[in-house]
Amino acid sequence: MDQALDPVFLQRRRRIRLLAGALLFAGLLGTGWGVNRVLRPSVDAADIVVSTVRRGDVAQTVNAAGVVIPVHEEVVASPGASRVAKVHAKPGQQVAQGELLLELDDRDIRLALESLQEQLAQQENRIATLAVELEQKHKQLTSSIELLELDLLSARARHERNQKLRQSGLVSGEDLLAADLNVKRNEIQLRQQREQIVDNRRATAGSVAAARLQKDILNKQIAQQERLLAQTRVRAPFAGMLTTLVQEEGASVGAGQLLARVSELNNYRVEATLSDFHARLLAPGQQVHVEQNGERMAGRVHTILPEIQNGTVKLLVDLAQPHNPLLRNKMRVDVNIVTAQRKNVLVLDAGAAFNGSGRQDAFLVADGVARKATLELGGGDGKLIEVVAGARAGERVIVSDTRAYAQQDSLRISD
Structure with missing residues (x-):
């Protein structure tokens, strides 16, 4: 016949079942947590x-x-084709206004300047010569006019005398006509001499004006060459930082080429x-x-x-x-x-x-x-x-x- 189970045994089996269920639930939670870790990164x-x-x-x-x-930056360019003769500064240094940065070869500019100065002297000499020539011609013509004026006075006096003698029948009509023509000839010669003085003055004045115009042109060219000569000594345009500078002595530079740049x-x-x-x-x-x-x-x-x-x-x-x-x-x-x-x-x-x-x-x-x-x-x-x-x-x-x-x-x- 069947025998009743021990209550202690039943209680132990119940506890085992509860523990197994708890372990299973914990395993399911751990599996879910692991899957969540895989599917949802952190x-x-x-x-x-x-x-x-x-x-x-x-x-x-x-x-x-x-x-x-x-804000303020200025560039210094070469005034013409030349070469760097001497360098006095270095990029990156602070410079004062007017400070010498470098020198360019100025021999060609000096030769051109001397040639222009010689041409200017020639023009000044030409102007002086024209003035002397004008004075000499004026004196010559003035003397000729004075002599012609005397001849005219003499011819008029002779003509007046012949007119009086003609009235008395002492002079022929031909002599009177000759005297009249002589007066007119002297008047024409006198007028021509006076006009020649005016013409000579105008001609000489034109020559002098042309010579003075050429002199003015030469003076401007000389001033330009003097400016170019001054620009061969490259200086800082204002106080600031020297950011760029041609540094190789003897290097060739072209007209307008950058030589230096100074920044405020x-x-x-x-x-x-x-x-x-x-x-x-x-x-x-x-x-x-x-x-x-x-x-x-x-x-x-x-x-x-x-x-x-x-x-x-x-x-x-x-x-x-x-x-x-x-x-x-x-x-x-x-x-x-x-x-x-x-x-x-x-x-x-x-x-x-x-x-x-x-x-x-x-x-x-x-x-x-x-x-x-x-x-x-x-x-x-x-x-x-x-x-x-x-x-x-x-x-x-x-x-x-x-x-x-x-x-x-x-x-x-x-x-």
């Missing part, structure tokens, strides 16, 4: 940057590459270059943020250069602090040109997770999990970016680089 909180969506003001900017340049010290502006796609957004007077090594400097667009080269447009930016000690000539900087301002809008800190404006995927963080969402982003200023749609104020978004998780829909955030 990221350390220290490896990401999270920003909170909030209300704020943001500027819409266009980014450009900039180079620091001096501690007074800079920025030359920015950007795609001509943004040219329609640019205007003089726009605010500009210039950044270098985390330092931000304010400025404004001064000039937009009209020429477009290789699909780029250039503009000049005046800085609010052109004497900033951080600035150096030819330093590369980042330039953000403010094209519009947005007030009291949803903003996020800018980061590598975003690329410009428009619809973009992002990860919203909540309860230790980052879930993918689509944001509509607007313009930004490099520091902040506008959130047009896809997130609300107070939500947190990963703004650091998330390209490694682009294929995931969610991420676990581990401490």
